[in-house]
Amino acid sequence: MNPRTPIIVGVGCITDRGRVPRTDRSRYDLLAEAADLALADTQSEAFRDSIDTLVVIRSHADTSPRFSHGFGSSTNPPKSVANRLNITPKRNVYTWYSGNMPQYAANWASEKIVRGEMDSEGKMGVPPWIC
Numbered sequence: 001m002n003p004r005t006p007i008i009v010g011v012g013c014i015t016d017r018g019r020v021p022r023t024d025r026s027r028y029d030l031l032a033e034a035a036d037l038a039l040a041d042t043q044s045e046a047f048r049d050s051i052d053t054l055v056v057i058r059s060h061a062d063t064s065p066r067f068s069h070g071f072g073s074s075t076n077p078p079k080s081v082a083n084r085l086n087i088t089p090k091r092n093v094y095t096w097y098s099g100n101m102p103q104y105a106a107n108w109a110s111e112k113i114v115r116g117e118m119d120s121e122g123k124m125g126v127p128p129w130i131c
Helices: 027-041 077-085 101-114
Strands: 053-056 090-095 121-124
Touching: 027 077, 053 077, 053 101, 101 121
Parallel strands: 053 090, 053 121
Antiparallel strands: none
């Protein structure tokens, strides 16, 4: 196998039904919690430090004021998530909103990995995952 073949090495998912909406955790807290699960799923302590690109899928709340919520916003959502994860990726990417954006971002990252422009990437959105 080509050593630059992109593979998914960890996944994490949060279903938050036990809490009161709009009064508990921000979406960045939820993304970081899902990412922590994905990082644990890699079974590699070193993987956290090797993430060089963090991709966060744009949220509804940042797309239209109709979807605003009580948690405020961030001027740099990927950086907000990276801070919660205690990681410092070289690149933070915040995509535009679209239903196909998770797949588009996976394709974009895979192309960069194959070309040697990226080593490892963390992606969060709907669904959140690390690859």
